[in-house]
Amino acid sequence: MKNKNLLSLLAPLFLGLCLIALPVNAADLAQAKSAGLVGEQMNGFLGLVQPDASAEIQALVKSINAQRLAEYQRIAAKNGVAVEEVGRLTAQKVIGQAAPGQFVETPSGWSQR
Template sequence: MKNNYAIKLLSVLAIGLWFAVMPVNAADLGQAKAAGLVGELMNGYLGLVDGNAPADVKAMVDSINAQRRAEYQRIAAKNGVPAEEVAKLTAQKVINQTAPGQFVQTPSGWQKR
């Protein structure tokens, strides 16, 4: 297992990932988050807060999650750690930076910031 320095480095890489895979439709993501349809999961992916979200929102979430998955795998392979670890580090950073009024997953479920 990597030492603490490597884990901290991964954390920096992971937050860089967030900006690297921002979708072309970032405004749509922001709107979906502001509307309470989409939130950040504890595992580093987006989730549907509202299961009745429109099909285009669901497709956007799937697309962004695929981009995130690919980037987590790339960073993990480069650093010799599991992709899940990179995803969780990213989740911590992204959740901490989530804007007020948007949803994040907590151990007890969705919570509005």
């Protein structure tokens, strides 16, 4: 039951993640995902598909992940659940909605949609 309540909170979170750090980061993130440099991980954070991505892309991932962590912590504290649970549930939603051609993490590694 707790997961259903948490899931209802994730809809606005998902929207918030899409809007986080607008306008520059959103455009940069979309480009990095389209180029296959960055993908969504199963823990709710971004990951580098290409470990040798530029310092700019690495900084973008680090910045967005820091913002996501802060939001996950806020939601976890409000609902009395683990931060990891919020991240995992968010990942399920984000990965499920990944656009064709984007990379997502699977138990066996990166997979292109």
